[in-house]
Amino acid sequence: METRQARFPRGIAGVGLDEVEREVPADEAPPLAPNAALAVIGKPVARHNGRAKVTGAIRYTADVQLPGMLHARILRSPLAHARIRAIDARDAEAHPGVRAVLRVAEPGTTSGTVRHVGAAVAAVAATSTAAAADAAGRIRVDYEPLPFVTTLDDARAADAPRVFDEASAPAGNPAGFPAPAGLPLRGNVRGPGRDQRGDAAEALKHAAIVVDGEYRTQVQTHCCLEPHGIVADWREDGLTVYMSTQFTAGVRHEIAEAFALPLARVRVVVDGMGGGFGSKSSLGNYGRIAIALSRAARAPVRLVLERHEEQMDAGNRPGTWQRLRIGANRDGSLAAISVVSFGTAGIALGAGIGNMAQALYTCANFESAQHDVFTNAGPGCAMRGPGNVPGGWALEQAIDELAHRLALDPLALRDRIDPSPVRREERRIGAERIGWGRRHAPGANRGPDGGPIRRGIGVAQSLWGANVQTNAACEVRVMRDGSVEVVSSVQDIGTGVTTVLAQVVAEVLGLAPEQITVRIGDTEFPEGPPSYGSRTTASITPAARNAAWLVLQTLLREASATLETAPSMLVARDGHIARLDEPARRIPLREVAAKLRTDRISAVASRGDDYTGFKRRMGDAALAQQDLGGVQFAEVAVDTETGVIRVERVVAVQDCGRPINPLQIESQVQGGVLMGMSFALYEDRLLDPATGRMVNPDLEHYKVAGPREAPRIDVVVLENYQGNSATDAYGIAEPANIATAPAIANAVYNAIGVRLRDSPMTPAAVLAALGRAPAAGHRESP
Amino acid sequence: MKTRSLTRRAFLGGTAVATAGASMRVAAATASAVAPPSFGPDPVPIRLNVNGHDVALRVEPRSTLAETLRGALGLTGTKIACNRGACGACTVWLDGVAVCSCTILAIDVGEGAVTTIEGLAPGGELHPVQAAFVQHDAVQCGFCTPGMIMSAACLLQHAADPSGDDVRSAISGHICRCGTYPHVVEATLAAAKVRP
Numbered sequence: 001m002e003t004r005q006a007r008f009p010r011g012i013a014g015v016g017l018d019e020v021e022r023e024v025p026a027d028e029a030p031p032l033a034p035n036a037a038l039a040v041i042g043k044p045v046a047r048h049n050g051r052a053k054v055t056g057a058i059r060y061t062a063d064v065q066l067p068g069m070l071h072a073r074i075l076r077s078p079l080a081h082a083r084i085r086a087i088d089a090r091d092a093e094a095h096p097g098v099r100a101v102l103r104v105a106e107p108g109t110t111s112g113t114v115r116h117v118g119a120a121v122a123a124v125a126a127t128s129t130a131a132a133a134d135a136a137g138r139i140r141v142d143y144e145p146l147p148f149v150t151t152l153d154d155a156r157a158a159d160a161p162r163v164f165d166e167a168s169a170p171a172g173n174p175a176g177f178p179a180p181a182g183l184p185l186r187g188n189v190r191g192p193g194r195d196q197r198g199d200a201a202e203a204l205k206h207a208a209i210v211v212d213g214e215y216r217t218q219v220q221t222h223c224c225l226e227p228h229g230i231v232a233d234w235r236e237d238g239l240t241v242y243m244s245t246q247f248t249a250g251v252r253h254e255i256a257e258a259f260a261l262p263l264a265r266v267r268v269v270v271d272g273m274g275g276g277f278g279s280k281s282s283l284g285n286y287g288r289i290a291i292a293l294s295r296a297a298r299a300p301v302r303l304v305l306e307r308h309e310e311q312m313d314a315g316n317r318p319g320t321w322q323r324l325r326i327g328a329n330r331d332g333s334l335a336a337i338s339v340v341s342f343g344t345a346g347i348a349l350g351a352g353i354g355n356m357a358q359a360l361y362t363c364a365n366f367e368s369a370q371h372d373v374f375t376n377a378g379p380g381c382a383m384r385g386p387g388n389v390p391g392g393w394a395l396e397q398a399i400d401e402l403a404h405r406l407a408l409d410p411l412a413l414r415d416r417i418d419p420s421p422v423r424r425e426e427r428r429i430g431a432e433r434i435g436w437g438r439r440h441a442p443g444a445n446r447g448p449d450g451g452p453i454r455r456g457i458g459v460a461q462s463l464w465g466a467n468v469q470t471n472a473a474c475e476v477r478v479m480r481d482g483s484v485e486v487v488s489s490v491q492d493i494g495t496g497v498t499t500v501l502a503q504v505v506a507e508v509l510g511l512a513p514e515q516i517t518v519r520i521g522d523t524e525f526p527e528g529p530p531s532y533g534s535r536t537t538a539s540i541t542p543a544a545r546n547a548a549w550l551v552l553q554t555l556l557r558e559a560s561a562t563l564e565t566a567p568s569m570l571v572a573r574d575g576h577i578a579r580l581d582e583p584a585r586r587i588p589l590r591e592v593a594a595k596l597r598t599d600r601i602s603a604v605a606s607r608g609d610d611y612t613g614f615k616r617r618m619g620d621a622a623l624a625q626q627d628l629g630g631v632q633f634a635e636v637a638v639d640t641e642t643g644v645i646r647v648e649r650v651v652a653v654q655d656c657g658r659p660i661n662p663l664q665i666e667s668q669v670q671g672g673v674l675m676g677m678s679f680a681l682y683e684d685r686l687l688d689p690a691t692g693r694m695v696n697p698d699l700e701h702y703k704v705a706g707p708r709e710a711p712r713i714d715v716v717v718l719e720n721y722q723g724n725s726a727t728d729a730y731g732i733a734e735p736a737n738i739a740t741a742p743a744i745a746n747a748v749y750n751a752i753g754v755r756l757r758d759s760p761m762t763p764a765a766v767l768a769a770l771g772r773a774p775a776a777g778h779r780e781s782p
Numbered sequence: 783m784k785t786r787s788l789t790r791r792a793f794l795g796g797t798a799v800a801t802a803g804a805s806m807r808v809a810a811a812t813a814s815a816v817a818p819p820s821f822g823p824d825p826v827p828i829r830l831n832v833n834g835h836d837v838a839l840r841v842e843p844r845s846t847l848a849e850t851l852r853g854a855l856g857l858t859g860t861k862i863a864c865n866r867g868a869c870g871a872c873t874v875w876l877d878g879v880a881v882c883s884c885t886i887l888a889i890d891v892g893e894g895a896v897t898t899i900e901g902l903a904p905g906g907e908l909h910p911v912q913a914a915f916v917q918h919d920a921v922q923c924g925f926c927t928p929g930m931i932m933s934a935a936c937l938l939q940h941a942a943d944p945s946g947d948d949v950r951s952a953i954s955g956h957i958c959r960c961g962t963y964p965h966v967v968e969a970t971l972a973a974a975k976v977r978p
Contacts, residue, residue, distance in 0.1 A: 056859015274925030494923025671961030
């Protein structure tokens with residue numbers, strides 16, 4: 001590969017910028033200046049599809065209506081564990097509106113055992129949703145109930161009912177957060193997966209101070225406002241699927257494999273996408289059901305889940321139990337970290353607690369043993385910051401506790417043990433913003449009136465790998481009338497990648513972002529990255545910039561004759577191609593385009609490697625050398641009489657490489673903070689241990705933070721340049737979600753002087769911790 | 783407000799009003815009590831006034847207003863997310879009052895004037911609340927947005943100079959999983975300064 005040397009900006013804007021030389025592929029765009037010197041990138045450009053969203057015009061999957069479209073409903077198991085002896089669907093098939101009936105569970109086969117309430121048993125496609133529901137209700141299922149177990153602790157017991165046997169148990173987790181494969185299964189416990197460096201056990205024996213705590217986190221559900229949905233249109237010449245998905249290209253591959261279709265005959269489309277948070281990463285059972293029904297009925301089939309189905313069978317963040325021990329020397333340096341975890345993703349795997357304890361702080365000795373515990377509950381899957389959210393809940397509280405034991409300021413302790421210069425800066429900025437100096441000793445801030453309210457301030461950090469999808473492509477087209485199109489299968493799930501793509505291409509072509517038409521979310525276009533793992537912007541923006549740069553070279557060559565200079569002496573700016581030496585000599589870009597020999601020129605580019613290489617590669621995915629993170633501060637008021645915690649303010653200082661749209665980033669960070677707060681205080685999937693049913697499968701008893709709970713949120717985003725790609729941009733979604741809950745927990749400790757190690761921190765839990773109410777005893781969830 | 787017969791579902795509609803806007807919980811509770819006629823299960827003819835137009839259509843008596851708007855009338859800007867009045871995504875105006883259209887039967891709407899997100903600013907110009915939502919990025923995935931806008935715009939119809947707490951109260955029946963609340967409050971307060 002032909003390369004050239006180029007000098008890139010490096011460092012944090014406003015703190016210290018220098019330059020670094022990199023070897024870059026010759027067909028990539030030249031180094032991009034820091035945002036302050038750019039016209040469009042780094043500016044708060046209004047969301048491209050904002051107008052379509054505020055008028056209700058944008059089409060979500062749930063809004064798709066095709067001629068002759070049928071409606072599907074799924075019959076679900078009312079039992080937590082049962083063997084299906086027989087399914088009698090004759091009455092459903094005889095229903096006048098019914099066009100197809102599908103058995104999802106086949107008696108006598110492995111699929112004939114259902115393992116959680118809400119597991120799919122059969123499905124119906126009919127002329128209306130109501131007819132489909134009526135018909136599904138007429139399917140008679142003969143269940144042989146089996147013993148079941150729904151809680152993490154009960155499932156670990158030696159005599160617990162077995163959710164799976166060795167033959168039926170999943171070994172890996174293809175549908176969600178990757179779980180290590182090949183681990184032993186004992187009872188319901190798979191694992192442990194172990195990691196180790198040094199000798200943590202020995203170092204703990206000799207440590208001057210050891211903090212030792214047990215932490216629990218609840219099961220959280222994704223609660224995407226748009227339910228999981230699909231419209232499958234199976235035809236002789238191919239299949240078109242409209243799906244609310246985080247990964248059009250990935251779903252296309254899954255469909256091709258599952259239905260033995262050539263890729264060229266499968267098209268996946270999504271326009272408006274009403275939130276995923278990890279739960280819409282793959283095709284899913286419901287997707288396969290809708291496609292199979294469409295194939296059987298020879299008509300388009302729409303399947304949109306109802307809210308209770310969302311809550312029970314559309315994914316969740318696994319619940320966890322952890323024991324975390326940290327040994328430290330008197331000066332605060334860490335001697336050892338040891339973590340043992342048991343988590344449950346119900347009938348799925350992937351309940352690990354991530355890598356924060358392993359990777360965030362300097363510590364020579366580390367050991368972890370992580371276990372997955374099967375329960376008769378709906379399958380977990382990736383959810384915003386998987387692993388690191390429960391992992392951070394424990395680690396960042398333990399570090400806070402350690403600081404207290406050492407009589408050190410929690411920020412000073414982190415300055416000692418955190419090697420990241422970026423987070424050091426984030427701590428400094430955040431401390432100033434929140435007014436860290438106002439902080440009292442734990443429990444000492446009683447307020448002037450001596451009333452029941454105690455206030456506190458806490459801090460916590462986050463860590464997230466900078467993910468990159470190397471198989472991520474984008475095409476830029478300039479038409480003869482001068483209009484510009486960017487196309488890719490990448491999807492906009494609400495994070496605003498549409499706008500980001502317009503900004504990146506507009507910057508190259510010297511246009512305004514509104515002049516760029518972005519058409520994405522369709523596998524007819526070059527294959528883009530998934531929208532999970534905080535990797536979308538990092539993966540697609542370098543491809544877009546490089547494609548636009550290639551197209552621009554053609555335009556410059558075209559203009560060079562008229563402007564009587566070499567293409568390298570021309571620049572695209574303000575809608576014109578102009579001479580660098582004589583800016584007044586210029587031609588409008590659309591006049592240059594008008595001279596094209598063909599109706600358009602276009603270029604496709606895909607994501608190259610980071611210029612300094614990757615830390616790790618896993619198929620199409622890779623991990624950049626640097627990590628992403630952030631530091632969050634929370635200020636809380638705790639009512640010691642009612643136990644109610646109110647978060648009054650959060651300061652979030654984050655980094656994502658080069659920020660491309662600070663307005664959209666602010667939105668996303670606020671969202672991460674609110675989801676983290678909601679996890680810390682409110683949300684809890686509750687299963688009835690007697691039946692295995694979820695008792696709050698809705699949005700009124702499953703409590704998600706609303707407008708009145710939202711605190712003031714200050715967002716600060718660093719510009720952190722590393723000279724690693726054509727845009728140097730990385731992700732923000734997950735790092736913004738990880739630190740919030742432990743920051744709130746540390747603030748609660750600072751307020752009341754008592755530490756709450758279980759989430760959510762409900763009023764009852766606060767009162768129990770204060771000794772003002774009987775302890776709730778052993779929690780049944782997760 | 784026009785008088786409508788009170789049915790059980792219309793009464794539930796009143797509950798939905800309380801969800802959609804705590805300050806506007808007056809809709810159905812004041813309607814006079816008359817014994818309800820019985821319908822169904824087959825489709826029955828009804829007339830609706832939607833976004834200023836009278837339309838005649840046939841609906842199954844069990845069809846909610848939200849389903850009817852989205853299905854028969856193709857007005858898919860109104861969203862269904864929880865289908866039981868807990869999240870506010872289906873909020874429309876009924877006689878100028880923000881209500882959850884998923885808890886009102888279409889046959890109970892009677893002569894009430896329905897305004898949906900599509901009717902908020904007919905003619906292509908954005909309503910000031912819509913424009914402010916774009917400008918302040920009070921939109922992420924956008925699925926809760928039409929309902930949120932209907933409640934925010936309803937507040938501005940009734941409150942001359944709303945405070946941040948007024949806005950939070952007006953949208954308190956809405957859930958936004960992306961967490962747009964801070965920008966929604968900012969946008970609504972900004973729109974209040976340039977009301978139509």
